[in-house]
Amino acid sequence: MPALPVRPELAGVEPYGAPQLDVPVLLNVNENPFAPSAAVVEEIARRVAEAAHGLNRYPDREFLALRAELAGYLALESGVELTPEQVWAANGSNEVMLHLLQAFGGPGRTALSFAPTYSMYPEYARDTQTRWVAVERASDFSIDPAVARAAIAEHAPSVVLLASPNNPTGTALGLDVVRTVLDAAAEVAGGCVVVVDEAYAEFRRAGTPSALTLLAEHPHLAVTRTMSKAFGMAGARVGYLAAARELVDVLRVVRLPYHLSAVTQAVARAALAHADELMAQVGALRAERDELVAWLRARGLQVADSDANFVMFGVFDNRRTLWQGLLDRGVLIREVGPPGWLRVSVGTPSETAAFKDALVEVAGL
Numbered sequence: 328m329p330a331l332p333v334r335p336e337l338a339g340v341e342p343y344g345a346p347q348l349d350v351p352v353l354l355n356v357n358e359n360p361f362a363p364s365a366a367v368v369e370e371i372a373r374r375v376a377e378a379a380h381g382l383n384r385y386p387d388r389e390f391l392a393l394r395a396e397l398a399g400y401l402a403l404e405s406g407v408e409l410t411p412e413q414v415w416a417a418n419g420s421n422e423v424m425l426h427l428l429q430a431f432g433g434p435g436r437t438a439l440s441f442a443p444t445y446s447m448y449p450e451y452a453r454d455t456q457t458r459w460v461a462v463e464r465a466s467d468f469s470i471d472p473a474v475a476r477a478a479i480a481e482h483a484p485s486v487v488l489l490a491s492p493n494n495p496t497g498t499a500l501g502l503d504v505v506r507t508v509l510d511a512a513a514e515v516a517g518g519c520v521v522v523v524d525e526a527y528a529e530f531r532r533a534g535t536p537s538a539l540t541l542l543a544e545h546p547h548l549a550v551t552r553t554m555s556k557a558f559g560m561a562g563a564r565v566g567y568l569a570a571a572r573e574l575v576d577v578l579r580v581v582r583l584p585y586h587l588s589a590v591t592q593a594v595a596r597a598a599l600a601h602a603d604e605l606m607a608q609v610g611a612l613r614a615e616r617d618e619l620v621a622w623l624r625a626r627g628l629q630v631a632d633s634d635a636n637f638v639m640f641g642v643f644d645n646r647r648t649l650w651q652g653l654l655d656r657g658v659l660i661r662e663v664g665p666p667g668w669l670r671v672s673v674g675t676p677s678e679t680a681a682f683k684d685a686l687v688e689v690a691g692l
């Protein structure tokens with residue numbers, strides 16, 4: 328067979344993704360453990376059936392009805408009023424962020440973030456041939472504003488990615504840090520877009536603000552959100568973003584035509600019509616998260632502060648053995664984060680109980 332002309336940076340690279348194993352307790356990819364109710368399932372089925380009648384046609388390319396409903400949801404959730412044209416959506420916030428890198432990254436340009444952080448960021452950079460720079464976070468996983476300012480001045484990125492709450496640490500950023508980054512980005516010759524990835528925003532603790540409140544004053548800010556986590560719609564693949572209309576209009580240039588299928592739009596709109604009900608579980612998950620953090624700390628473990636629906640804990644001499652021990656007991660968590668740390672998603676109360684029992688046994692707590 329003749330050689331394939333694989334781009335050198337892709338040669339021998341394994342596709343990204345956590346192991347998808349068939350075990351009883353799945354706490355490894357920060358999903359919402361609660362399946363949609365019968366009422367939500369019924370509404371989705373009804374709207375998909377409606378959409379099915381028109382599947383011979385391409386879908387609404389601008390999907391302004393969905394964008395208006397997402398804006399309505401954000402107004403309720405964060406008190407920030409946006410026009411439909413300020414909202415963008417795609418197949419997961421992963422695709423939204425790829426659009427951002429396609430539009431604002433590219434050869435000769437730099438994307439900068441603060442590690443440890445979401446492991447897909449360097450992949451967006453690689454796939455758009457954008458140089459990738461990861462600056463270390465402080466030992467408590469916060470970002471020192473002075474370090475951020477200096478790094479942006481040194482590397483002159485065209486995109487800065489800030490996950491808040493961050494994955495895998497669970498830690499959120501104060502708006503003072505985000506403001507410092509926005510100010511430093513405004514000084515970059517040629518411009519710099521700051522992306523605040525708020526995939527887990529709905530799980531933030533009281534008093535933790537959303538960067539949506541900074542949008543009105545910062546045309547170079549984009550805040551990404553997703554329906555995969557709090558909405559419990561990971562399987563539907565719907566992520567979205569809020570930004571100035573001018574920024575969104577650039578994303579419309581790089582998207583593939585009709586990238587959001589009529590079926591996806593119907594599912595998203597059905598879920599949004601039931602936002603109240605889908606969100607009802609978020610409070611319970613938050614309370615369970617706080618209880619899990621306290622439980623782990625009471626057993627002498629280190630636990631990063633969490634504003635998300637997962638908890639990063641450690642520190643273990645051989646985390647692989649621990650991860651395997653849990654798996655042997657039917658509990659799948661994630662071996663991710665700095666050396667010695669592990670990450671567990673908040674599950675249903677019985678899943679969390681199974682995790683605790685297995686951990687006590689394996690770690691001898």
Ligand SMILES: Cc1ncc(COP(=O)(O)O)c(C=O)c1O
Nearest residue numbers: 419420421445494526553555566
């Ligand atoms: C920080 C962060 N951002 C974005 C995503 C992507 O989510 P989705 O593409 O399902 O919207 C994830 C998924 O785990 C995440 O952890």
